[in-house]
Amino acid sequence: MPLGAALSSATIPAGTELEAGEEPLGRVRRPGGGRKRVADLDPGLRPALLALVEPDVRGDPMSPLRWTVKSTRALAKALTRAGHRVSADTVADLLREEGFSLQANAKTLEGNQHVDRDTQFRYLNEQARAHRDACQPVISVDTKKKELVGEFKNDGRQWRPAGDPVPVNMHDFADPKLGKAIPYGVYDLAANTGWVNVGTDHDTAAFAVESIRRWWHGQGHAAYPRATRLLITADAGGSNGYRTRAWKLELARLAAETGLTITVCHLPPGTSKWNKIEHRLFSHITMNWRGRPLTSHEVIVQSIAATTTRTGLRVMAELDTNAYPTGVTIGDAEMAALALTRHAFHGDWNYVLHPHPAPAIPAARTPEPCEPQWTPALLTDPALTGMSRDQLHDLVQALAPDGDTQRGRPPRLAFPDQVLATVLHLHVNLAAEPLAVLFAGSRTAMHRTLLKIRKLLKAHGIVIPPAATPPAALTVLHARVLAQGSEASSKIKTTC
Known part of the structure; x- marks a missing residue:
């Protein structure tokens, strides 16, 4: 050891023990020694921090951070202005000690529930079971989220060479030439198969029923050659909503064209996330094209058709370039002439379109x-x-x-x-x-x-x-x- 090193006689044995891999004989630093924590030096720091994080519960509801994003940096600045000098890292440590963590919003509040919500679900299940037991088709239908066509960012990530992401547009303004894609899906519950009609015009009732028509001629009729009935489960709103006159009129035309007795059971209002097609078809389509720009309608159709699952889901898709104008008015006489009967339970949600209406007597x-x-x-x-x-x-x-x-x-x-x-x-x-x-x-x-x-x-x-x-x-x-x-x-x- 160099001469002149100012070391005490108690420190030298401790150093030799550490060099030999042994524990020191006793504590080197005295209890309570070392730099004190900011929270220990400032007893008011922790309550002030909790008052900022939860002002409605533990502090002033008029807090300056009540309506701002409460990052650790913003919290540290607010505490410093209040006389508590603290860093963002210390704020993060204190929050963890208090049981806080970064949390996202959780979609759990459903709002007001209809008084017949559960009863309608049970009724719908009974109708589906009766149709399936009789070997009659049961389908779930809905419109998927509209997609921008072109070099636009698509949520999700995919494997690519490091540092080589796919370049996309900075702004999501629809391309006037390519427009949007409107995927309308038909999911066969028994066969675990899907049919998606990708429209390019408007999401109307005529487009919705045309999608079901294409499914029947392209897939349904072959799977159910002896079918005489069809059960459709649909959301309460949108192009296939229970209040939409054009939806019933177009279904009546489809029933007369195919000879099928079409029964429709709508999900109660506010329960669209329980529609079978959402988590058995649409979610898998979204995962299949995640992180990939939908550069053309052909890419969208091919991506949908390539969707599969380990449970055997098979999907067919085609492009629909027909025009479906909006603002079509259905008169009272047309509605009264429909071969439509309503069920005894919630006839607004559950009704039947018959293929052969009774002949009307001219006035x-x-x-x-x-x-x-x-x-x-x-x-x-x-x-x-x-x-x-x-x-x-x-x-x-x-x-x-x-x-x-x-x-x-x-x-x-x-x-x-x-x-x-x-x-x-x-x-x-x-x-x-x-x-x-x-x-x-x-x-x-x-x-x-x-x-x-x-x-x-x-x-x-x-x-x-x-x-x-x-x-x-x-x-x-x-x-x-x-x-x-x-x-x-x-x-x-x-x-x-």
């Missing part, structure tokens, strides 16, 4: 002598209501104490007409559209009326049974709706 035709003619009194015909006029009167009287009440604006329909319209709805399956024409009201008001009277009937334990066979007078009502629907004075608000 100008002279009726046969024995055939009933249109008069307002025909609406109370026992053949249409399933009860005598006296029984109908007694039903009105029984419901009047609870239902014939004045709240706000007076109703457009008198209470007896409200009950009569609901009886016709339940007994002969007249929908809100033709009833609105027959009672000279609006479709929206008729929907509210039917809901109100049905609740009253349920509260009183009264059941209106459906007719076993359609009465002859129903064709007279049908002709009346067609005649009234063509008059400008009878137009009511429509939803396209």
Whole structure:
């Protein structure tokens, strides 16, 4: 050891022990020795930090960082301004000690749930099971997120040589020549197969039904050659929403064209993430093209068709360059003429389109002598209501104490007409559209009326049974709706 080194006699043995790989005989530094931590020197640092991180719980709700991104650097600056000198690294250490970590948002709040949400899911499952047990096709449909076509960034990463990422545009402005791609998917639940129709125009009801038509002719008919029925499960909104008139009209045309009885069951509002097609088809398509610019429609179609899974998913895709204009209006007469029947449970969500509608009687035709003619009194015909006029009167009287009440604006329909319209709805399956024409009201008001009277009937334990066979007078009502629907004075608000 060099001469002149100022070392104590106690330090020299400790150094030789460390060199030999042995533990020191005793502690070299005295307990409590060394530099003190900032949090120990400043007792107010930790409470001040927690007040900034959680101002609503532990501090002032008017904190300057209440509405900013709380990075460790921003927190350190705010603490320093408040008299607590601290670095960003120390802030991070303190947060970890307090049980904090970087957290992303979690999509768990579903908002208000419909009162019949779970019941509709059970009903939909029963319908799907009945169709599959009878070897009838069951499909889930929806529109995937629209994709920009061109050199645009696509989320995700793919393996490439280091330092050689695919160059893409800095801004996501749609290319006017290439436009967007609109993938509409059809997923066969039993066969685990998918069909995607990639549109280039608009996501309309006509485009949605055309996608189902292409699936049936290209894949469905071969898989189910003896099928007579088809069950479609769809979201409550969008181009295939339960309020969209054009969706029902186009499905009726598809039913007449294919000879299939098409049943539609919609998922309750706000539950689109539970649609089977989302996690059995669309999620795998997204993973298949992750990190890859979708430079052309051909690339999109080929990427979709190349999607597979370990469970055997097979996907077919094709490009649809047809035009699908928006703003198409469907009149009341067209809706009333549809061969559509609604289920007893939530007929707005569950309904059937029949392939062979009953022939309508032209309005100008002279009726046969024995055939009933249109008069307002025909609406109370026992053949249409399933009860005598006296029984109908007694039903009105029984419901009047609870239902014939004045709240706000007076109703457009008198209470007896409200009950009569609901009886016709339940007994002969007249929908809100033709009833609105027959009672000279609006479709929206008729929907509210039917809901109100049905609740009253349920509260009183009264059941209106459906007719076993359609009465002859129903064709007279049908002709009346067609005649009234063509008059400008009878137009009511429509939803396209």
